Amino acid sequence: MATPTESDKRLLQVIVTLTEDSQGRPPTLAEIAMAIGYPSSSRGNVQRQLTRLRPTYVDWMDGPRSLRVTPSGLALLSIKPLEENIDLPLPEAILCLLASGLTYLTNDIAEGKPLHVPFSQAWQRGVNILTAECLLRDVDPPMHLHAALAWCRRPLGEWPVHFRIPPMWLNEALLDKDDQPTSLCREYALTKCDAELETCQNTMLKVLSEAKKNRAPHAYVAFRQFLIEHPVVTDDELMKCSFDAQIGTLGSYLTDLYERVPTLVVEQGKVLLCGFCGWTLQRSHGRLHCGDDRCRILTGDFIHCVIRELRTAPEHLQRVRRAIRRYVVAPGIYEIKTAQCLDTLGITAELWPGYDAYDIRIVFPDRTVWAVDVKDWRFPHLLASHLTPLECHGNLTWDRALYVIPNQRVQEMPGYLDILRNATSEQAFSILTINDLIEEARRYKEQCHA
Ligand SMILES: [Zn+2]
Numbered sequence: 122m123a124t125p126t127e128s129d130k131r132l133l134q135v136i137v138t139l140t141e142d143s144q145g146r147p148p149t150l151a152e153i154a155m156a157i158g159y160p161s162s163s164r165g166n167v168q169r170q171l172t173r174l175r176p177t178y179v180d181w182m183d184g185p186r187s188l189r190v191t192p193s194g195l196a197l198l199s200i201k202p203l204e205e206n207i208d209l210p211l212p213e214a215i216l217c218l219l220a221s222g223l224t225y226l227t228n229d230i231a232e233g234k235p236l237h238v239p240f241s242q243a244w245q246r247g248v249n250i251l252t253a254e255c256l257l258r259d260v261d262p263p264m265h266l267h268a269a270l271a272w273c274r275r276p277l278g279e280w281p282v283h284f285r286i287p288p289m290w291l292n293e294a295l296l297d298k299d300d301q302p303t304s305l306c307r308e309y310a311l312t313k314c315d316a317e318l319e320t321c322q323n324t325m326l327k328v329l330s331e332a333k334k335n336r337a338p339h340a341y342v343a344f345r346q347f348l349i350e351h352p353v354v355t356d357d358e359l360m361k362c363s364f365d366a367q368i369g370t371l372g373s374y375l376t377d378l379y380e381r382v383p384t385l386v387v388e389q390g391k392v393l394l395c396g397f398c399g400w401t402l403q404r405s406h407g408r409l410h411c412g413d414d415r416c417r418i419l420t421g422d423f424i425h426c427v428i429r430e431l432r433t434a435p436e437h438l439q440r441v442r443r444a445i446r447r448y449v450v451a452p453g454i455y456e457i458k459t460a461q462c463l464d465t466l467g468i469t470a471e472l473w474p475g476y477d478a479y480d481i482r483i484v485f486p487d488r489t490v491w492a493v494d495v496k497d498w499r500f501p502h503l504l505a506s507h508l509t510p511l512e513c514h515g516n517l518t519w520d521r522a523l524y525v526i527p528n529q530r531v532q533e534m535p536g537y538l539d540i541l542r543n544a545t546s547e548q549a550f551s552i553l554t555i556n557d558l559i560e561e562a563r564r565y566k567e568q569c570h571a
Contacts, residue, residue, distance in 0.1 A: 125178060125197060132157065132170055133178060133194050140189070147181075147188040176246060182214045189214070192253050210285040211254050216277075216295070218247030220309035223273060223295055223302050230300065231443070236266060255282055270296065273306075287502055289534075299405070301413065304499040307447075311507070321378075321444035328374050329476055335370060342473050343367040348378060349453035352399040353392070353440045355433055379439040387435055396426025398454060400446045412446045415499075419529065455495045455527050455555060456480045462559050468566050478512040482519070483562060486569045492519035493558065497527050501537050505544035508552075522550040525558045 125133075135156045139148035148156070150164035150171075159166070171179055171188070178194035181187045189212060190198075222244020229236060239245070248269055255262035260281045263269040272280060278291030295306040302310065332341035347362055354362075359379060363372035386392055386401045393402040395411040397419045402409045409423045420426035431438065441450055456472060460481050463470035474482040483491040492511045498504035511522040524541075531537045531554050541552050553561065 125174065129170065129174055129178070130198060132167070133174070133190050134198055136179065136188060136190050137195070137198065147186045149185060176249070180214075180246075180250065182217055187214055191250070192257050210283050211251070213285055215247055215250050215254070216284060216286070217309050218243045218250070219269075219273065220295055220302070220306045222247050223306055224310045226270075227296075227300060227302055240266075251282075258282060270300075274300075290500075297414065299410070304413070304415070307413075308498055308500050308503040311503070321442070321448050324374060324377050325449070328371050331371055331374070333476055337369055337371075338474075338476055340367060340369045340371050341476055344371045344375070345449065345453065345473060345477070346457065347375070348441055348445060349450050349457055351441075352446060352450050353382065353394055353401060353431065353438060354379070356437050356439060359439050376439075378442055378445050380442050382435040382438040382440050384435050390432065392431040392433070392435060392438060394429040394431060396420040396423060396428050398446060398451050399429070400450070401440050402428065412443055412451075415451065452495060452497050455497055459493070459495060459525070459555055459558070463562055466559070466563050466566065468562055475512065475515070475517045478517050479522075482517070485562075485566055489521075489565070489569075490519045491521045491523060491562070492517070493523045493525055495525050495527075495555070497530060499530065499533075501534070501540040502544070505541055508541070508545050508548065508550070510549060523558060524550055524552045525555045526552070528554045528556050 132153070135153055136148060139152060139156055140146065150167050154160065154162075154164045154167050157167070171181075174194070175181070177191065178197060179188065179190050181189065222241050225241040226236065226244065248263070251269075252262040263272050273295040276292045276294050277284060277286065290305060293305040294303055295309075297303050328344060329341060332338065332344075343365070347365075347368065351358065351362075359376065362368065363375045365372060368375070382392060382401055383403075386403045388404060393409065394400065395402055395416045397416045398411060400412050400416075402411055402423065404410070409417075411417065411423075417423065420428075440446075460470040460472050463481075463483060469484040471482040471484070473480060479492050479494045481493040481495070483493060485491075492513070494511060496504055496507070498507075508524055511519065513519055513522070526537070526541075538552055538554070545552070
C-alpha cells in the first residue's frame with residue numbers, strides 16, 4: 122500500500138489513545154469518529170480509511186471492539202513496543218484466525234487434498250500476526266506449515282507466547298491427537314468462520330429458501346427432523362424419504378447431505394452406531410471414535426450408552442455428512458428431546474417455527490408463549506457473544522425468551538451459567554438448563570389450570 126499520510130497516522134494515534142484510556146478495550150468506529158472531531162455518523166469514512174491501512178498498520182476481527190494497531194502501525198507512530206510489551210499477552214483474535222484456518226486445513230486433509238499455498242485467508246493472517254508478535258518478543262516463530270500445526274497440537278499454556286484468555290483454556294490445544302479440531306478450536310472458529318459450517322450452511326440455506334418459496338414451513342421441519350433422527354440410513358430409506366409427501370420438493374436436497382458409509386467402519390460384518398448421536402463409530406488405535414470427542418464423554422467411552430449394530434453392508438448405507446452430524450444432528454437431539462419432554466407434559470412445543478427463527482415455541486393453555494433456543498457449547502465465554510435477542514414479530518412473538526443449555530455442560534464447568542448471565546446481563550432473555558426449563562414450564566402450566 123501507499124505510504125500512510127499524516128491523517129492516517131492521526132487516526133492510528135487516536136486508536137492507540139482510546140484503547141489505552143479504556144484499559145485495553147478497543148474503541149468502536151463511532152468513538153473514533155467523535156475523537157477525531159467528526160460526527161459519529163461519519164464512521165463510514167473512518168472505516169474506509171482503516172480498510173486502506175489493513176492489515177499492515179491496523180487489523181480487526183468480525184466482532185465489535187476488536188480493532189488494534191499492529192506492530193508496524195505502532196512503529197509508524199514511533200511507539201516502541203519492544204521493551205515494555207515483551208511480556209504482554211497476545212490478542213485472542215489470533216486464536217480465532219488460526220482456529221478458522223484449521224477448520225479449512227483439516228477439511229482439506231479429510232478430503233485427501235494436498236496441502237499447499239494459498240492457504241485460507243484466515244490461516245495466513247493468523248500465522249502472519251502470530252509471527253510478527255513472536256518477533257516482537259524475541260521468540261522464534263513457526264517457520265512453516267508443519268511447525269505451525271505442531272504448535273496447534275500443544276496446549277495453549279505450553280506455547281512460547283501467551284494469550285489474553287481465561288486460565289482454564291491453558292490446558293487446551295487447537296488440534297487433538299487425531300489432528301481434528303478440538304471443541305475450543307471449533308468454538309473459536311464459529312466466532313469467525315468455519316469451512317465445515319459454510320458447506321453445511323449453504324445447502325441448509327438452499328433448503329430454507331426453497332421451503333419459503335413454496336410457503337412450506339412444515340416441509341422444512343420434517344426435513345430437519347429426518348436428518349436428526351436418521352444419521353445413518355439405507356439407500357432404500359433415503360430414496361423413499363426423498364420422495365416423501367411431507368418433505369415435498371425439499372427431498373431432492375436430502376441426498377446432498379448424505380455420503381456413502383466408508384468400508385473402514387465395518388467390524389466383523391457389522392457397522393457400530395454411536396449411542397448418543399447415532400453416527401458410525403470407527404476404531405483407531407483400539408478405541409472407538411464418533412464424529413468428535415463429545416459423544417465419547419456423553420456415552421462413557423461408548424460403554425454406558427447402548428451402541429446399535431447394523432448388519433447391512435456399507436455399500437447400501439448412507440450417513441449424514443460430518444458437518445451435518447456436528448451442526449444439525451448433535452444439537453438437534455437436544456432440541457427434539459426437549460420438545461418431546463414438553464409434549465409428554467401436555468405442553469404444546471413447536472420445533473423450528475418461522476423457518477428456524479428459533480428452536481422451540483412453547484404455547485401454554487393461557488396462550489402465553491415462550492421462545493426457546495438450545496445452545497450446546499463447551500465454553501460459555503465463547504458462546505456469550507452468540508446470544509442475541511430472539512426474533513419477535515408476526516407469528517413469532519413471545520412473552521418470554523430463553524436460552525437453554527444441556528445439563529451436562531453446566532455440570533462440567535463450575536460457574537457456567539454465571540459466566541453467561543454476567544456477559545449478557547442487559548439482555549431480555551433468561552438462561553437456564555434444559556431440566557430447569559422443563560420444570561419451570563411444568564409449573565407454569567399447572568398455574569394456568571389452578
Ligand atoms: Zn456420536
